[in-house]
Amino acid sequence: MTTFLRRNPKYRRPLLSAAVATALGAGLFLAGGLGLAPWPAGRSDRHEAPPTEQGAHATGADPLSTGITALQAHLRQTPTDAVALGTLGLNYVQQAKSTADPTYYPKAEAVLKRSLAVEPADNFTAMGGMAALEAGRHRFGQARDWARRALAVNPYNSSLYGTLADAYTQLGRYSEAADAVQRMVDLKPGTPSLARASYVAELRGDTATARTDMRRALQDAGGPADQAFARYYLSELAFNSGDPAAALTEADAGLRAAPSYTALLQARARAEAALGKTDAAVTDLTRAVERVPLPEYVLQLGELYQSLGRTWEADQQYQIFRAEQELFTRNGVTPDADAALFEADHGSPVKALVIARRGIKSRPFLDSHDALAWALHVNGHDREALAESDRALALGTRNALFHYHRAMIHRALGDTASAHRDLTRALALNPRFSPLHAPKARAALTAVARGN
Known part of the structure; x- marks a missing residue:
């Protein structure tokens, strides 16, 4: 060590x-x-x-x-x-x-x-x-x-x-x-x-x-x-x-x-x-x-608004996030994990996959593997997504979002036992890891436990 x-x-x-x-x-x-x-x-x-x-x-x-x-x-x-x-x-x-x-x-x-x-x-x-x-x-x-x-x-x-x-x-x-x-x-x-x-x-x-x-x-x-x-x-x-x-x-x-x-x-x-x-x-x-209008702050505020049912305010923040991504790209910043996850969750799955594949080349970090896994999942490429999700968790990082993503990939592949394991792990690590995704994780865990 x-x-x-x-x-x-x-x-x-x-x-x-x-x-x-x-x-x-x-x-x-x-x-x-x-x-x-x-x-x-x-x-x-x-x-x-x-x-x-x-x-x-x-x-x-x-x-x-x-x-x-x-x-x-x-x-x-x-x-x-x-x-x-x-x-x-x-x-x-x-x-x-x-x-x-x-x-x-x-x-x-x-x-x-x-x-x-x-x-x-x-x-x-x-x-x-x-x-x-x-x-x-x-x-x-x-x-x-x-x-x-x-x-x-x-x-x-x-x-x-x-x-x-x-x-x-x-x-x-x-x-x-x-x-x-x-x-x-x-x-x-x-x-x-x-x-x-x-x-x-x-x-x-x-x-x-x-x-x-x-x-x-x-x-x-x-x-x-x-x-x-x-x-x-x-x-x-x-x-x-x-x-x-x-x-x-x-x-x-x-x-x-x-x-x-x-x-x-x-x-x-x-x-x-x-x-x-x-x-x-x-x-x-x-x-x-x-x-400081950082894109991650803007996105976090948008997702909080969305979780509260304040759709108009959420959409306003998402529009700002897109504009900021364009500004960063014009000034030489390579978009990667956050931009890919945003498109996967709130925008274009196809664009998410393009961003994630490009990002993994310049930044083959754990977060990039997770973002690529999620982008692949929302595009229906779950076998490839599972391999990327495994890479995201290869070091033993305690990350509830990573486990949630892998659970949903397992579920899409019909592996309910593994989905149950990862959902349980995600919610044990942090039961309120995201105002948007934690409720989805709880609902998915209930459904999986019922055999759905």
Whole structure:
């Protein structure tokens, strides 16, 4: 079993010069520019940090926007400063995540390429920026390659190992991801590295270790934003384990530390909906969408409305989701699991399968296998769907939605015993895993138990 608690070795090379860090705000490179943590707030797309306005609203200032403005002014005077260009590119990537505005990705690519043109050999800042950019665009093979190039220049940068770990995870190379996380922890044990260690454990179904590592991440938090970040994922772990009351407690604690940490509103809304506090859930999700209109927030709000019979409001959110997917695609982001599941559940089964097949090529991760399985199922290809569903659960991940999907595939194939087993498992893991699908799972379990 992988451990993430080895002794932290002495740094043999500085990450960035003090002058650069002071003048250019390059601390974003170490903490935020490459992503504070491994995944976002979403039901299936969890490879990068949640867009939380973590520097801005958690502390009452907006250092990211301020840093971008300062870098732009600096580059007007010194347009060939490779480190400034690389840092600006990283900041643009982070701004895309923080605002759910993918138009920052082309801007990031332009300045990162300028940085690499000025300094192509030892420019680990721009190489790391390219890795973060490609991860943001769901091009994980390219993200892995850029992270490797950056680490060849600076093998003592823990954030680069985090980016490499994220890429390996999304490429389905879980042992290599765990090794990269171990190296990250060795170099710099703290919130970003311990959060990734938690995710490694969660993927293999070891939720106890995942919680322990995330508690350590909370203990090591350097400020309100890091505290809120750790609380968010503790809330997620509690919710996914079928304990919405604990999830709500964690989300509330995080919001006390950082009242404007948007991802916590989404987490609190999930818990509230599971606890029957649907008015509060709608209020919190609406606030989250108004702050940061992430597609996964929009989709969650739409499905909550649909579960409440508020069809018109649900359709409005689904229209917004489609528009956002088009915007992301136009700016170079490859649609994958969320887009495929949306089409399978609310749109075109044929389109769902096209998206899912394309997504599995660039991101052969567990979520992508599940999305492909569900897309195949709604198109009537249940034998192939079952193989993909088995791949989604191959690591032992405790995911109620995955088990629900596999149950319905088994049922379509006439295997009622296996359907009963997976439905029971899904509802044991989290009886209120989705306002739409959990009731369907309960109804299906009743029908299967009656022999229907």
